[in-house]
Amino acid sequence: MSSPWTLMAAVCLQRLPVISAESNPIEQQFRDMMIQMELEKSMLSDHELRLLDDAERMRRMQAGEYDSDEEEDRRDQEIVLAQDLEDSWEQKLKNFQPAARVSDSDGDPGSLQRRLSDSLLLLVARPVGREKLWMLPQTEWQRGETLRQTAERALGSLPAASGFKATFLGNTPCGVYKYKLPRAARTESSVGTKVFFFKAVLSDAGAPPATESPESSLLWVTKSELQRYVKPAYLMKVERFLLGF
Amino acid sequence: MNAVFRKLQASATQQAFVLNHALTTCRATPSIQHPVWASVNERQYKSMPTHGIGRWRYLLPKDPPKKKRDRQQMKEIVVETETTYATLNVNVSGYDMTVVEHFSQHIHNLCNRLGINVLDCYALQTKTTEVWLMQEQGTKMSVDSFLKTHNRVVQLRSLNATMCPIFLEVLLKNQPEGVQLSVQEHTELDYKTRFKGRPELEGLKAKITN
Numbered sequence: 001m002s003s004p005w006t007l008m009a010a011v012c013l014q015r016l017p018v019i020s021a022e023s024n025p026i027e028q029q030f031r032d033m034m035i036q037m038e039l040e041k042s043m044l045s046d047h048e049l050r051l052l053d054d055a056e057r058m059r060r061m062q063a064g065e066y067d068s069d070e071e072e073d074r075r076d077q078e079i080v081l082a083q084d085l086e087d088s089w090e091q092k093l094k095n096f097q098p099a100a101r102v103s104d105s106d107g108d109p110g111s112l113q114r115r116l117s118d119s120l121l122l123l124v125a126r127p128v129g130r131e132k133l134w135m136l137p138q139t140e141w142q143r144g145e146t147l148r149q150t151a152e153r154a155l156g157s158l159p160a161a162s163g164f165k166a167t168f169l170g171n172t173p174c175g176v177y178k179y180k181l182p183r184a185a186r187t188e189s190s191v192g193t194k195v196f197f198f199k200a201v202l203s204d205a206g207a208p209p210a211t212e213s214p215e216s217s218l219l220w221v222t223k224s225e226l227q228r229y230v231k232p233a234y235l236m237k238v239e240r241f242l243l244g245f
Numbered sequence: 246m247n248a249v250f251r252k253l254q255a256s257a258t259q260q261a262f263v264l265n266h267a268l269t270t271c272r273a274t275p276s277i278q279h280p281v282w283a284s285v286n287e288r289q290y291k292s293m294p295t296h297g298i299g300r301w302r303y304l305l306p307k308d309p310p311k312k313k314r315d316r317q318q319m320k321e322i323v324v325e326t327e328t329t330y331a332t333l334n335v336n337v338s339g340y341d342m343t344v345v346e347h348f349s350q351h352i353h354n355l356c357n358r359l360g361i362n363v364l365d366c367y368a369l370q371t372k373t374t375e376v377w378l379m380q381e382q383g384t385k386m387s388v389d390s391f392l393k394t395h396n397r398v399v400q401l402r403s404l405n406a407t408m409c410p411i412f413l414e415v416l417l418k419n420q421p422e423g424v425q426l427s428v429q430e431h432t433e434l435d436y437k438t439r440f441k442g443r444p445e446l447e448g449l450k451a452k453i454t455n
Contacts (some may be wrong), residue, residue, distance in 0.1 A: 020422055110444065170410035186442060199410045243414055 009150035010138035163206020369396035
């Protein structure tokens with residue numbers, strides 16, 4: 001009745017990019033050209049009309065014509081000239097310092113703030129046989145629960161990931177990986193393991209862990225860096241459902 | 246075949262002659278009856294035997310007459326089954342209208358390409374938020390600005406459960422800056438909120454009940 005395969009569910013937790021991706025030189029040039037074209041084709045906005053009006057009025061006042069009559073209509077507008085508003089806005093823009101796109105933590109695979117313009121994947125180290133392998137967090141399926149609940153349990157059971165809030169994207173797995181145990185370890189009831197992968201998106205990382213464990217068991221990697229850490233057979237199956245690069 | 250046609254022609258001309266004769270004798274009946282052996286909408290002035298050989302439209306079933314436009318009925322909400330979701334609303338909202346509209350168009354095109362059925366694609370009402378800034382300097386002046394929140398909804402019919410994570414991930418990865426994405430199930434309340442309220446009707450109803 002029970003199959004000889006042990007079932008496990010793993011969670012493919014991704015942190016989506018925080019800032020927009022960098023553009024090629026061609027994309028940059030095209031964007032500049034489109035901005036300039038749109039500016040040249042556009043009509044004057046309210047603010048620009050007001051600027052022109054004020055300039056016109058100043059010119060007329062200095063020329064000495066139409067002093068008292070027109071000024072009565074515009075007495076409340078004289079308090080703030082549009083040019084002054086624009087100057088104050090320019091000042092605020094100069095005072096604003098945006099954060100750097102590329103930070104120092106880009107090289108540290110354990111930090112969540114690295115590579116803000118790429119999407120990162122969570123890896124954990126698990127002892128398999130005699131060695132420790134990097135893989136996606138997984139746990140064994142228990143009778144009576146759905147595979148998605150197993151994946152949620154897998155995420156919750158990570159010690160360092162207790163504060164993580166993830167949104168699972170669906171009830172169906174996106175990939176499967178099966179491996180047979182080496183011939184010596186095979187028995188009647190266990191031939192191997194089948195691992196089902198579920199996709200999730202990180203919504204909140206929570207507070208970072210207070211104590212930094214010496215062996216950092218969590219890694220955040222991009223898809224291109226995945227091949228450095230993960231076994232080739234596993235990589236072949238996992239790469240199939242990862243979008244992007 | 247030719248003999249048949251000649252006989253028909255002969256009979257046609259004979260009948261026409263007879264009827265003409267009848268017409269000339271009795272002038273009291275001014276109405277001219279068409280020859281009975283032809284259908285009403287057939288013009289028989291062409292004498293070629295093959296006349297009307299290409300006619301086919303009279304063989305088609307008659308379409309029902311075009312109804313006048315009915316009142317807007319709600320499209321049926323699809324029921325959730327074991328492998329598909331119920332009617333889903335993908336709501337795209339943001340301050341920049343061009344970006345929001347382009348993203349909703351992108352979602353629509355993506356659904357067409359992936360084979361996901363799109364039931365409906367509509368816009369909700371634009372909500373305007375007035376922003377008042379209080380200056381910290383001496384003159385407490387409040388500078389206003391108006392922010393308009395635009396909302397576009399793409400309604401999906403019976404999204405497949407296997408398709409769902411792939412579709413959602415593509416949407417999330419392609420989401421532009423300044424745009425919020427939310428996916429919810431469609432309810433009747435969502436449909437009702439699209440309509441304008443009718444205060445006079447409500448006033449009259451209140452009067453009736455009171």
